[in-house]
Amino acid sequence: MHAELLAPAQNVTTPAVGRGYWRRLLPLLALLACLTRVPSFARPLWNPDEGYLAVQARILAHGGQLYETVVDRKPPLVPWLYEAAFAVTGSGSLTAVRVLAILAQLLTAALLASLARRRWGDRAGRTAGALYLLVSVGLNPEDAQAAGFEVFMLPGTAAAMWCADRRRWGAAGVAVACAVLAKQTGGAVLLPVAWLCVTSGAARTGLPRLAAGAALPVLAAALLTDPAGFLFWTVTGSTAYAAFSGSPLHALTRALANAAILAGACAGLLVPLVRAPRTGPVDLWLWLAGSAGAVLAGFHFFGHYYLQLLPPLALLATAALHGLPRARPARAVLVSGCACAVFLAWGLTAPRTELAHAQRLAEATAHRTAPADRVLIWGMHPETYWLAGRAPASRYLTAGLLTNYSGGRDGSGVGERYAVDGAWPVFRRELADAPVLIVDDSRGKPYAPERLPTLRGLLADRYRPVATVDGAVLYTRIR
Numbered sequence: 001m002h003a004e005l006l007a008p009a010q011n012v013t014t015p016a017v018g019r020g021y022w023r024r025l026l027p028l029l030a031l032l033a034c035l036t037r038v039p040s041f042a043r044p045l046w047n048p049d050e051g052y053l054a055v056q057a058r059i060l061a062h063g064g065q066l067y068e069t070v071v072d073r074k075p076p077l078v079p080w081l082y083e084a085a086f087a088v089t090g091s092g093s094l095t096a097v098r099v100l101a102i103l104a105q106l107l108t109a110a111l112l113a114s115l116a117r118r119r120w121g122d123r124a125g126r127t128a129g130a131l132y133l134l135v136s137v138g139l140n141p142e143d144a145q146a147a148g149f150e151v152f153m154l155p156g157t158a159a160a161m162w163c164a165d166r167r168r169w170g171a172a173g174v175a176v177a178c179a180v181l182a183k184q185t186g187g188a189v190l191l192p193v194a195w196l197c198v199t200s201g202a203a204r205t206g207l208p209r210l211a212a213g214a215a216l217p218v219l220a221a222a223l224l225t226d227p228a229g230f231l232f233w234t235v236t237g238s239t240a241y242a243a244f245s246g247s248p249l250h251a252l253t254r255a256l257a258n259a260a261i262l263a264g265a266c267a268g269l270l271v272p273l274v275r276a277p278r279t280g281p282v283d284l285w286l287w288l289a290g291s292a293g294a295v296l297a298g299f300h301f302f303g304h305y306y307l308q309l310l311p312p313l314a315l316l317a318t319a320a321l322h323g324l325p326r327a328r329p330a331r332a333v334l335v336s337g338c339a340c341a342v343f344l345a346w347g348l349t350a351p352r353t354e355l356a357h358a359q360r361l362a363e364a365t366a367h368r369t370a371p372a373d374r375v376l377i378w379g380m381h382p383e384t385y386w387l388a389g390r391a392p393a394s395r396y397l398t399a400g401l402l403t404n405y406s407g408g409r410d411g412s413g414v415g416e417r418y419a420v421d422g423a424w425p426v427f428r429r430e431l432a433d434a435p436v437l438i439v440d441d442s443r444g445k446p447y448a449p450e451r452l453p454t455l456r457g458l459l460a461d462r463y464r465p466v467a468t469v470d471g472a473v474l475y476t477r478i479r
Contacts (some may be wrong), residue, residue: 033179039347046146051383057082067229075237138265143303153182173213188290267319268335280319362387379441393435
C-alpha cells in the first residue's frame with residue numbers, strides 16, 4: 001500500500017500565509033452555512049425531535065432532572081444546549097437554537113477544510129469545506145433543516161479526526177466524547193481515530209490518552225445527571241429500540257428512499273469517487289464505514305441518520321479530486337451547488353401537514369386548560385406540549401417509550417409489554433393525580449388506547465370525550 005494512503009501529507013505554510021487563508025475562507029464558509037440553513041427559520045419547528053428537545057429544555061429550566069423527571073434515549077448534551085439557548089432568549093422560539101445549528105455546521109466545515117488543507121493543500125481545503133456545506137441539506141427538509149442530535153454531533157466527530165491527524169490523542173478522545181454525548185452513534189468515529197493512533201506508532205502511549213479523553217467527559221456527564229439513569233437511558237434501556245422488529249419492507253423502503261435522496265444531493269461527490277474508488281487515506285474509508293454502521297443500527301433508517309455520512313464523504317471526494325485539473329473540483333462544487341439550490345427550494349416550500357395538525361391540537365389544548373394545568377398528549381408529537389405552553393403529566397413525552405412504537409414497527413411489536421423496562425408502573429403513579437386533559441393523538445396507530453388496558457381503563461373510569469381535532473380525541477377529567 002502506498003505510503004500516502006497511510007499517513008497524511010504535511011502542508012507547511014507560514015503563519016502569515018495561514019492567517020490570510022483563513023481570513024478569506026472563513027467568511028465564505030460562514031455565508032454558505034447561513035444560506036444553507038435559511039429554510040430552518042421558515043417554521044417554528046421541523047420534526048418531533050425538535051419538539052422533544054424543546055419540551056425537555058423547558059422542564060429542565062423549571063428544576064426538572066434529566067433521566068428522572070423527563071427521560072429520553074439520548075445523551076444530555078443537546079438538551080443542555082437547548083436549555084442554555086432558552087435561558088438567553090426565552091423558550092417561545094427555536095431561533096437561538098437555529099443559530100447554534102449554523103455555528104455547528106460552520107465548525108464542522110472549517111475542521112474538514114483544515115484537515116483537507118493539511119493533507120492536500122489550500123485548494124483542497126476550500127473544496128472540502130464548500131462541498132460539505134452544500135450537501136449538508138441533501139435530505140428531506142424535516143431531517144436536514146432540523147436542529148437535531150446529528151447536527152450537534154458532527155462537529156465532535158470532525159474535531160476527533162482533526163486532533164488525531166495531529167497526533168493529539170487526549171484531545172481526540174475528548175472530541176469523541178463530545179460526539180457521543182450528543183448522540184451515541186458519534187462513537188463510530190473512534191474506529192478511524194484508533195486506527196490512526198495504532199498506525200502512527202503511538203499506540204503504547206496514545207491509546208491510554210485516547211481512552212481517558214473519551215471516558216472522563218462521559219463519566220462527568222453521568223455524575224451531573226444520575227449515573228444509573230444515564231447508563232439505563234443511553235445504553236441498556238435502548239435494546240428494544242435498537243433491535244430489528246416490525247415491517248422489513250417498510251424499513252427497506254425508507255432506507256432506499258433516503259439513500260436515493262442523499263445520492264442525488266451528493267452527485268457531485270459520488271462521481272469522482274466512482275471514477276477513482278481507491279482514492280483517499282484508509283482512515284477516511286474507516287470513518288465512512290463506521291458512519292454507515294451507525295446508520296444501519298436498529299434498522300430504522302430515518303433520514304437524519306444519514307447526515308453522519310457527509311463529513312467522510314466530503315473528504316473522500318476531495319481526495320479523489322486532488323491533483324486533477326482545476327475545472328474538476330469546480331465542476332463538483334457547481335453540481336453540488338445546483339443540488340443544494342433544489343433542496344433549499346424544497347425546504348422553503350415543503351408542506352406543513354403534521355406541524356399544522358400539532359398547532360391546531362395545541363390551540364385546542366390551550367383553550368381547554370389553564371397555564372398551570374398538567375396534560376397528557378398520547379401520541380408521537382411532543383411538540384404539542386411546547387406549542388400549547390402546557391406541562392406534560394408524565395416524564396414519558398411520547399407513546400414510543402411506553403409501547404416501543406417507532407417508524408417501521410407494526411402492531412405485533414407494539415404494546416404495554418414491549419415498553420421500556422419499568423415504565424408502566426411509573427406511568428401509573430404519575431397518572432394517579434389525573435391530568436386535567438388527555439389527548440388521544442394515536443389516530444389509528446398501533447399504540448391506540450383501545451389496545452392498551454391501563455390507558456383504556458383510565459379513560460373509561462375518569463374521563464369523557466369532549467372534542468375531536470383532525471382525528472385526535474380530547475378527553476376531560478370527570479369532576
